[in-house]
Amino acid sequence: MDALLWQLADEYVTFVGDRPQEFQRAGDLVVAGAVVFSEPDPAEWSTCGGVPHGKHPVYIGVARLSEETAAAGAAYVSMAVIPLADPEVIARATFEDAYEDAQPLTHEIGLLWDDAAMDSLRFSGPRPADYPDLDAFLTHAASELAAAQAAGRAPWVDITVNPDTGSNVLAFPVQAENASCYEGRDENGELVCLVLTAE
Secondary structure, eight states: OHHHHHHHHHHHHOOOOOOOEEEEEEEEEEEEEEEEOSSSSSOOOBBBTTSSSSEEEEHHHHHHHHTTTSSSTTEEEEEEEESSOOOOHHEEEEEEEEOOEEEEEOOOEEEEEHHHHHHHHHHOOOOOOOOOOOOHHHHHHHHHHHHHHHHHHSSOEEEOOOTTTEEEEEEEEEOOOOOEEEEEEEOOOOOEEEEEEOO
């Protein structure tokens, strides 16, 4: 898997300053709807289609800010990968940009979630008891991320937000204005990987 992750970084992280310095396994994303990589409260958003419902591993590419621009060692995430097949299959896949328009990101927190999780935090879906609204969720996520950074731990948090589907949110710090989603498909057109970038 490591060789594949570095190959994908070379192909899809276009700004050299955002190239990951390391990859980490960031838990699993529980998918019960269409996958979205976005800022917390987007006015509009695009989805990465076709991800099977269920639990899927997520790998994140971690970059670090220079001492000149921020506190030494401050980390952020510049890409995430959701593999849906063996690395050998993904390496041969054809990737296409799934987002027709620019998907804005803030310079603080990016969320990898599905539309069931988004519905729970923003709209009419079942509310998680601990997070009655999006602001409460973001306060908690920001606190957890700050604690992880201070302790030198991986810069991501995993929070379940939809009690009916089990859908969760992976939140991590980003230094970007836009998100992209690239869908990798095999020779039969089956979705085998998502590559999400923050640049």
